[in-house]
Amino acid sequence: MDLEYGTCEICGREAKLQQKYYVFDIKCKCHSWDHVEIIKYCSDCIPIPPPYTKIVLFDKKDEHNKEIVIDTEILELILDAR
């Protein structure tokens, strides 16, 4: 696992950070595969998903990428309901 020095995204402390990947079962243009959020956290913290997540979708109608910011919990509910 990569350990890098930086600001913990949970507590804001400067520390060596671990990374946790939250993968969402939805295609996204910001990544090559399913949408993913990466949380960097220190050894004192338990990682939690971010409150909001930004998905980039390709709109076939006008052929532009569209960014959608959505509550992470709501996105998980939508994906679970499919």
Ligand SMILES: [Zn+2]
């Ligand atoms: Zn922390």
Ligand SMILES: [Zn+2]
């Ligand atoms: Zn994405």
